[in-house]
Amino acid sequence: MQVQPYLFFNGRCEEALKFYGDKLGAEVIFQMRFKDAPPNPQQPIRPGTENKIMHCTFRIGSTELMASDGNCDETPGTHTGYGLSITVDDPSQGETTFNAMADGGNVVMPWQPTFWSTGFGMVVDRFGVMWMITNPHDGDKHPS
Template identity: 85%
Template structure:
């Protein structure tokens, strides 16, 4: 069994994947746009969403996640990411701080990068797409604790 995060960006997936590529070294392994799907008369593609991303597989470090533009719904709260966070574990504090600062661009810092009782460096940020990220460099010997 494998559990993978699947993120929906409500029309901003391409922008998010580019941002994560620049900031985290994310690599798009596969990408399909809505226009690439076979025609389905029962579920036609909503006009204006043809070029939006229906599905993408993305690799960040050793982790693969999936992403989509989703329904591209403009109702209030439809693009909100709540109830979860993504955690990045790094090998050294300088890498952690650099990673944390990169994904902070345009986002909101929840907890600034700092040493804690459980790590040599930890920070939390909600990025500009509304995704909560936690970056941590655990104490030596605690690499599997996060």
């Protein structure tokens, strides 16, 4: 069994993928647009969404995530009830990653040492996704 995060960006998926590529080195592995799907008379493609991303798989480090533009609703939903965690190898990498994700986002907890790590911070990025970046103490690294 494998569990993978699946993120819905309500029409901003391509923008998010570029942002994560620039800031985290994310690499798109597979991508399909709505226009690539076989026609379905019961669920026609909404005009203006043909070039939106129906599904994609992308990799950040050794983790694969999936994403979509979703329904591209007029009233966007919010990302709630979860956060994505990035564990880095050293505090300077952590601070750099934290600052990159904070670009255009909102800092929830500034990058700082904690009792469980040499550096930790929380940020909601410009797409509404919560990120927790941590550099654990040397003996506390989790196996990947």
